[in-house]
Amino acid sequence: MRWRPFASMMAARMVLTTAPAHAAERNAYPSRPVRMVVPFPPGGPTGILARVLGQHLSESLGQPFVVENKSGANTLIGAELVARSAPDGYTLLMAVDNTLVMNQFLHSRLSYDPVKDFSPIAKVADSPLILVSGKDGPKTLDELAALARAQPGKISHGYGTITSQLAGEMLKSELGLDMVGVSYRGSNGTIQGMLSQDVTFVIDGVATALPHIKGGKLHALANLSQTRIPDLPALSPAADHPRLHEMNVAVWMALVAPAGTPDAVIQKIEAGVSAALKKPDVQEKLLGAGLVPKAGTSAELKQLIRAESARWKPVIERAAIKIQ
Missing domain, CATH: 3.40.190.10 (Periplasmic binding protein-like II)
Structure with missing residues (x-):
């Protein structure tokens, strides 16, 4: 009965061999340009946010972060494109709240799953x-x-x-x-x-x-x-107002990647976003576009999506709002 020590030894060896791989993966990213998909036409606040962040991520991570507008169908076109992309960190989505929360309750058939098809990176701003x-x-x-x-x-x-x-x-x-x-x-x-x-x-x-x-x-x-x-x-x-104590509504923007994107890559982008949002020139540009910078973590964004889904589902059902 010597399988336990053998199993322990193999587990330890796996940890030792995978840790350098994760470190190498993190250090190597990005090795080529990154697409940031905006599911709206050019010129709106979400596009401004993506371009401001993209510029600073390009500078800090050493590769171009290129903004690509893919508008239409209440953000569905851009969201589906990213959801079906390779989970390697080279295609990201600058999503808004309805992309990750409301659409699942508004459409009888949604071409993507907002929870299963994306890896949260960070919330970045409120409007x-x-x-x-x-x-x-x-x-x-x-x-x-x-x-x-x-x-x-x-x-x-x-x-x-x-x-x-x-x-x-x-x-x-x-x-x-x-x-x-x-x-x-x-x-x-x-x-x-x-x-x-x-x-x-x-x-x-x-x-x-x-x-x-x-x-x-x-x-x-x-x-x-x-x-x-x-x-x-x-x-x-x-x-x-005495009857509106729970009123707290803002359009929020968040960066997500295709599901399955390596944690090391998510963490590297998250850190880059957090650093960018602390810069005075970034804050000034976003405030000028009517946006309030809100740096967050991947875990916090995951929790936000869950909480917002619970909040808006009954409102949508009560109002009987559906998009065909």
Whole structure:
């Protein structure tokens, strides 16, 4: 009965032989250019984020990180491309919350599994959502609620993303309001709808609305996230309202790789992202695009996806939202 010492010896030998292999793998990466897929058209905040991070990762890791826009189908096209790519760290996805969370509940048939098909790298930024009205519209949440109760089913709100649509559904549910949602194509369409007074208010990110808020054409009622907005420091969070303590909605961005990407590679990219987000010039560029840098770890991103899935599934089911 000498198999136990033999087994122990073999296990120890495996540890000793695989450890240098992992170290070599980590040190060798990257040995060629890396693709960062953005599932949106060029010019949006997600693309800006990818380009800013890509520049610093290129400098710190010694190979080009090339941004490639693959837009369409509510981020499905870009996400599927990365999910089907080789798990070697040379194709990454700059995902947003609906890619990794909401899509699985919105589509009856999804071409990828947000949990099984990706290896989380890190959350990188938040895009806080704000509630915006026209210059002659309601100035507080209570004024908005009173207006909606006086005209049930006639007050409309605009949105340009799934997350802003769901934020509107949450707002209606928590305040017990009957309002009509109006869909626009992205932030530019949403803000234009507000400037044209086609809707009573909109829910959108900061970057597109900010010039009009500062110019007095639009009014910011509330910050729907619990992340402070540097350009609007006096804007109160909606969570201060007695019936909205749980309100905390922001579009978040995260970097993921195809499932099965080696841990050593994930850790190297994660470290590079963390270092980049600490740099003042990176922070300045992201804040200028309406983004708040949020460095995180692979483990934290995995937990975030799990928690956000549990939060948004009942909201989507209650609102009966489906994308065909």
